[in-house]
Amino acid sequence: MDFNEAAGTNPIDQTRVVGHAHDRVDGPLKVSGRATYAYEFHNEAPDAAYGYMLGAGIGKGRIEALDTAAAEAAPGVLLVLTHRNAPEQGKKGKGSARAQMASAEVRNFDDPVAFVVAESFEQAREAAHMIRVRYVTEPGRFDLVAERGNAKKPEPKGSTLADTAVGDFEAGFAAAPVQLDVTYTTPDQSHAMIEPHATLAIWHCDRLTVYTSNQMPNWAQHGLASILQMEPTDVRVISRYIGGGFGSKLFVYGDIIITAMAARKLQRPVKMALTRPQIFNHTSHRPATIQRLRIGATPDGAITAIGHEVWCGNQEGGTFETAANQTRLLYAGKHRMTSHRLAVLDLPVGNAMRAPGEAVGLMALECAVDELAERLRMDPIELRVMNDTQFDPETGPERPFSSRKFVECLRTGADRFGWAKRNPKPGQMRDGHWLIGIGVAGAIRENLTMKSAARVTLDPQGQVIVESSMTDIGTGTYTVHAQIAAEMMGVPMERVIVHMGDTDMPEAAGSGGSWGANSSGSGVYAACDKLRRVLAQKAGFNADDVVFAGGKLSQGNRSVTLESLADPQGLSVEAEIDFGDLTKRYAQASFGAHFCEVGVDLATAEVRVRRLMSVAAAGRILNPKTARSQCIGGMTMGIGAALMEQCVVDTRHGYFVNHDLAEYHVPVHADIPDMDVIFLEELDDKSSPLKAKGIGELGICGVGAAVANAVYNACGVRIRDYPLTLDKILPHLPPMV
Amino acid sequence: MTDARDSVSFLLGHAPREIRGADPTMTVLEWLRGKAGLCGTKEGCAEGDCGACTVVLAETVGAGLRYRAMNACILFLPALDGKQLITVEHLAERALHPVQQAMVTYHASQCGFCTPGFVMAMFAAAHTAPVVDRGAVDTLLAGNLCRCTGYRSIADATLDVCAAPVDDQFTEAEATTLAVLAALPKGPLALRHGGRRFWAPDSLATLAALVEAYPEAVILAGGTDVVLWVTKQFRELDAVIAIGGVAELRELTTDGGVLRIGAGVCYTDAMAVLAGLHPALGELVRRIGSVQVRNSGTIGGNIANGSPIGDMPPALMALGARLVLRRGVVTRELPIEDFFLAYRHTALAPGEFIERMDIPILLEGAVLAVNKVSKRPDQDISAVCGAFMVVIADGWVADIRIAYGGMAGVPARAPAAEQALLGRPWNEATIRGAMAAIEEDFSPLSDMRASAAYRATVARNLLLKLYLDHAA
Numbered sequence A: 001m002d003f004n005e006a007a008g009t010n011p012i013d014q015t016r017v018v019g020h021a022h023d024r025v026d027g028p029l030k031v032s033g034r035a036t037y038a039y040e041f042h043n044e045a046p047d048a049a050y051g052y053m054l055g056a057g058i059g060k061g062r063i064e065a066l067d068t069a070a071a072e073a074a075p076g077v078l079l080v081l082t083h084r085n086a087p088e089q090g091k092k093g094k095g096s097a098r099a100q101m102a103s104a105e106v107r108n109f110d111d112p113v114a115f116v117v118a119e120s121f122e123q124a125r126e127a128a129h130m131i132r133v134r135y136v137t138e139p140g141r142f143d144l145v146a147e148r149g150n151a152k153k154p155e156p157k158g159s160t161l162a163d164t165a166v167g168d169f170e171a172g173f174a175a176a177p178v179q180l181d182v183t184y185t186t187p188d189q190s191h192a193m194i195e196p197h198a199t200l201a202i203w204h205c206d207r208l209t210v211y212t213s214n215q216m217p218n219w220a221q222h223g224l225a226s227i228l229q230m231e232p233t234d235v236r237v238i239s240r241y242i243g244g245g246f247g248s249k250l251f252v253y254g255d256i257i258i259t260a261m262a263a264r265k266l267q268r269p270v271k272m273a274l275t276r277p278q279i280f281n282h283t284s285h286r287p288a289t290i291q292r293l294r295i296g297a298t299p300d301g302a303i304t305a306i307g308h309e310v311w312c313g314n315q316e317g318g319t320f321e322t323a324a325n326q327t328r329l330l331y332a333g334k335h336r337m338t339s340h341r342l343a344v345l346d347l348p349v350g351n352a353m354r355a356p357g358e359a360v361g362l363m364a365l366e367c368a369v370d371e372l373a374e375r376l377r378m379d380p381i382e383l384r385v386m387n388d389t390q391f392d393p394e395t396g397p398e399r400p401f402s403s404r405k406f407v408e409c410l411r412t413g414a415d416r417f418g419w420a421k422r423n424p425k426p427g428q429m430r431d432g433h434w435l436i437g438i439g440v441a442g443a444i445r446e447n448l449t450m451k452s453a454a455r456v457t458l459d460p461q462g463q464v465i466v467e468s469s470m471t472d473i474g475t476g477t478y479t480v481h482a483q484i485a486a487e488m489m490g491v492p493m494e495r496v497i498v499h500m501g502d503t504d505m506p507e508a509a510g511s512g513g514s515w516g517a518n519s520s521g522s523g524v525y526a527a528c529d530k531l532r533r534v535l536a537q538k539a540g541f542n543a544d545d546v547v548f549a550g551g552k553l554s555q556g557n558r559s560v561t562l563e564s565l566a567d568p569q570g571l572s573v574e575a576e577i578d579f580g581d582l583t584k585r586y587a588q589a590s591f592g593a594h595f596c597e598v599g600v601d602l603a604t605a606e607v608r609v610r611r612l613m614s615v616a617a618a619g620r621i622l623n624p625k626t627a628r629s630q631c632i633g634g635m636t637m638g639i640g641a642a643l644m645e646q647c648v649v650d651t652r653h654g655y656f657v658n659h660d661l662a663e664y665h666v667p668v669h670a671d672i673p674d675m676d677v678i679f680l681e682e683l684d685d686k687s688s689p690l691k692a693k694g695i696g697e698l699g700i701c702g703v704g705a706a707v708a709n710a711v712y713n714a715c716g717v718r719i720r721d722y723p724l725t726l727d728k729i730l731p732h733l734p735p736m737v
Numbered sequence B: 001m002t003d004a005r006d007s008v009s010f011l012l013g014h015a016p017r018e019i020r021g022a023d024p025t026m027t028v029l030e031w032l033r034g035k036a037g038l039c040g041t042k043e044g045c046a047e048g049d050c051g052a053c054t055v056v057l058a059e060t061v062g063a064g065l066r067y068r069a070m071n072a073c074i075l076f077l078p079a080l081d082g083k084q085l086i087t088v089e090h091l092a093e094r095a096l097h098p099v100q101q102a103m104v105t106y107h108a109s110q111c112g113f114c115t116p117g118f119v120m121a122m123f124a125a126a127h128t129a130p131v132v133d134r135g136a137v138d139t140l141l142a143g144n145l146c147r148c149t150g151y152r153s154i155a156d157a158t159l160d161v162c163a164a165p166v167d168d169q170f171t172e173a174e175a176t177t178l179a180v181l182a183a184l185p186k187g188p189l190a191l192r193h194g195g196r197r198f199w200a201p202d203s204l205a206t207l208a209a210l211v212e213a214y215p216e217a218v219i220l221a222g223g224t225d226v227v228l229w230v231t232k233q234f235r236e237l238d239a240v241i242a243i244g245g246v247a248e249l250r251e252l253t254t255d256g257g258v259l260r261i262g263a264g265v266c267y268t269d270a271m272a273v274l275a276g277l278h279p280a281l282g283e284l285v286r287r288i289g290s291v292q293v294r295n296s297g298t299i300g301g302n303i304a305n306g307s308p309i310g311d312m313p314p315a316l317m318a319l320g321a322r323l324v325l326r327r328g329v330v331t332r333e334l335p336i337e338d339f340f341l342a343y344r345h346t347a348l349a350p351g352e353f354i355e356r357m358d359i360p361i362l363l364e365g366a367v368l369a370v371n372k373v374s375k376r377p378d379q380d381i382s383a384v385c386g387a388f389m390v391v392i393a394d395g396w397v398a399d400i401r402i403a404y405g406g407m408a409g410v411p412a413r414a415p416a417a418e419q420a421l422l423g424r425p426w427n428e429a430t431i432r433g434a435m436a437a438i439e440e441d442f443s444p445l446s447d448m449r450a451s452a453a454y455r456a457t458v459a460r461n462l463l464l465k466l467y468l469d470h471a472a
């Protein structure tokens, strides 16, 4: 099914099932520990051997000598794989896959040096630590600040260009009566999902099956095939349940590749999980950024020039953090420029983490806007409203937004949160030894769509079975697929069975970039649409005005039950949704606004978020329960980014020092007040037949800035170097008495 | 220990189990997910930080069962001996347990990987004490990280289902469970695995004899530090002596104005008594680790590991606590500040161990303040921990004890600051003098938790706060 024109009225609009707050269908399995994650397929491979990865202890260099004798002789050990005996591999593949242990070169800390396989996990671990490695270390580039001068203009990242320019920014900024020129920095961050990356690899002759935890099974399938130099059709990737990803599991890392190589060598299933410390340095992270914002405005607040320059780093060949992206779309302004510069760093690979680009870009932009408001003596909400735009400001009115309720989000939030009570002068509100402040920030997240296929089968009992390689990383996709199929086929949700996360099923969009539910849901829509036509025809109905309801299809006063139309072996159809150029013709994004109240302790500078509320407009909300939880989860991660999350770089040895959950802080319960989210009514007919937009990442976008703006309002301290930890704030606090 | 058993006996759910010959330094989590094939219990970090591995240990206390949430990843197998191990699988043997149902209803599980840990922590709470407000939820679940839900739904589920004690299949089976537990073999353990030895004596005398005989052996209390040596630092422990089975060390008594806490008393058991001594102590203990960590960790372990950032020593110094150390049949007493000699170096002699802490009960009118300052409000190690005990008589400082953690290589008193206060009028000028004097007492270091400048400023600010809070 091609989606090239705005959607008309369709069965989803009935909203009998879609749009309602259904419990997640996989809930009972998950709460009773019966959902099977990657490491837990005991029955599929009762004889699996256990692997343990030994990662490099240096940031850059090579292995000079390797003594594996003791490990090889250790009890239970079946195989010690190193660069000396690793099979030949392809260099690169889809999903950022790259060869593992292909040479003595150490590309980054915890790049695998050896992989020990043994009868038990303890034996593998023990043997791995008997391996003696001598390295030659090479000087590495580990410090973004130091390398900033060497940063270069990178190749486009997909369709995202490094630079854009409209008008004459330099002249426009120079001429602006009010000018702001500030630089913000954001640190490297870790996804810190709770399930570690894990893989079980099983070979059946020359066909490989991997059970793994991956958001994009088809990428993994192709990536793995390239590295192992085999046909993708001979690789099957299964990711039924994924214990969180946030981008970390978009890609293919050592666990998948090495486990597959070892299992092939041993002709025996092998499984392994990365240890928590290994996750930080071996897999990807959100790269640090330096962001310079220059905004010029008239004294009454109209932005005339806006410039956003970003510097970040990555390994050779790596991509850049698109942190200036939102600045291309969020506010009006005649003269504009954005740029991204990429330095080569020898740190672990940087890559996508929840809302890549916007999550950190907005932390800078939305604070800068607050700073501008103060300079203008304007209310920060009024400044944002004044500079709203209903079209892509880089292109012009010929590219309107498909839907944009940014101003409504700000206004609704201001109302509900009690914005009017805020004192614009910092440091005026006190509660005991706490200074209290309120802040706001806008949110935008580009709406991405990806083609997606699904198979729908009507079985002889009248059950509808939905299959695709789509994944549910906690977002609720199992449930949303069931809702869409139930809506389309006119059956209750209990009559729908959803299977996902298997590359032997039709290729779906996968989970990333907030495109999951909307794109893959549209794939299910397309397949159901096809099945409806087939059934109508079989029943001898004219396809266009058949009603599917109550397990029947009917026209006029004639009706037929679904099961009576199914073949004994079931009736199956497959279809794909293909998104045309609507995202080119229309700027598409979800919008929101966050309102935050914090307290700052006068004696210690501890910051506590007391209230946080978000208003979101993201097209049709397919399931308010799952959507709300997605937003609150994102907001929580935004608080983390504002106040605590940071991979601390050892710039001498080139690794992230705080590589565990004790020292890489993510919010705990006490960090998070009872937060709420309000959804505005919106249907976006240019986004998909479902009229929904992406929501999984919107929640995090802008929250950091709302917190930082609240901190400023509380105590008058503006920290432009995230996270806002207590030692950065304390020196600037007013005296306690 | 001639009469010792060489196997670990416990109940797995409702089924008696005996484990013989296993590595006694294998964690309960490794055993569950490996040998036992029970993968409902998850591994998120393997070091006590995330709570995904939370299981419940039920044990006979008085006439009933006591349920406690534990991190299976920082529990060696022998800790199961004599207890009932309950995992998420056991809850749903018939239908979803009310706790599990609430997690579904409130959409409190997204990716689901943290969920079994939450379920078990909530299950233990539902059998222990009602959870009445959001603050109680924060405390109950501080040790359970969820990266997906943002906690709101989990808190709502908890407030709903843990507001009152639940009646479930475990309550129903209580009499049987008690009987089966009573029938499990009892007595000391002496386990062997290859060259590795593990003893769990059941009397103070045997413990003392063992520690004296094997001075190189590692003493194991709650294991919240020791287990990480194995799972994180990959140390091989050749000889371990566990103190958990020694009844004398679990005693908590008050005697002649002194509170005596045995070295084997876990934080959870000490918490109520300490809170009774002073609310600030209860609050301090509440912020140590998490429920799971407090259910096994001990104050004795906190002192003995000699860390500069252990949370109990500063408070105990402010209180004037004394340690009772034992070697064989000989005991000696030491003021706690004399215990810490240098970074991770203590006054314990080979073959000696901590038997108990003696804490004088605060005098009428004495002011006590304890401030744990950390980046994260819960589940975090202190950047600075300051503890203050002051007696003000007629506007003059009659007695003062000040101690800090995180300010030096060991937790320590602040003699110069104390000197600047003692015998002076209790006013802002005096306090300012003491704040200045802290610079003579400490020159803190910078690390990931805080900068040296931050520590120095906060150490001073806490003194000022003490004054402002008790100016009248």
Ligand SMILES: Cc1cc2nc3c(=O)[nH]c(=O)nc-3n(C[C@H](O)[C@H](O)[C@H](O)COP(=O)(O)OP(=O)(O)OC[C@H]3O[C@@H](n4cnc5c(N)ncnc54)[C@H](O)[C@@H]3O)c2cc1C
Residues within 6 Å of the ligand: B047, B048, B049, B074, B218, B219, B220, B221, B222, B223, B224, B225, B226, B227, B243, B263, B264, B287, B288, B289, B290, B293, B296, B297, B298, B299, B300, B301, B302, B303, B304, B305, B309, B310, B311, B312, B348, B352, B353, B354, B355, B379, B380, B381, B382
């Ligand atoms: C997730 C997590 C969070 C934590 N949070 C905190 C925190 O907030 N604040 C804090 O201070 N600590 C914290 N800790 C550290 C630890 O929990 C405490 O230090 C705890 O008190 C240690 O007690 P234990 O009984 O578990 O000691 P163990 O691990 O059993 O032993 C610790 C050390 O003491 C020795 N030892 C134990 N008992 C005796 C004895 N009777 N005589 C002689 N030596 C003995 C052991 O040999 C070992 O060297 C945390 C740990 C974890 C895993």
Ligand code: FES
Residues within 6 Å of the ligand: B042, B043, B044, B045, B046, B047, B048, B049, B050, B051, B052, B053, B054, B071, B072, B073, B074
């Ligand atoms: S696995 Fe994280 S606390 Fe045990």
Ligand code: FES
Residues within 6 Å of the ligand: A194, A243, A244, A474, B108, B109, B110, B111, B112, B113, B114, B115, B145, B146, B147, B148, B149
């Ligand atoms: S539901 Fe994913 S970590 Fe909690």
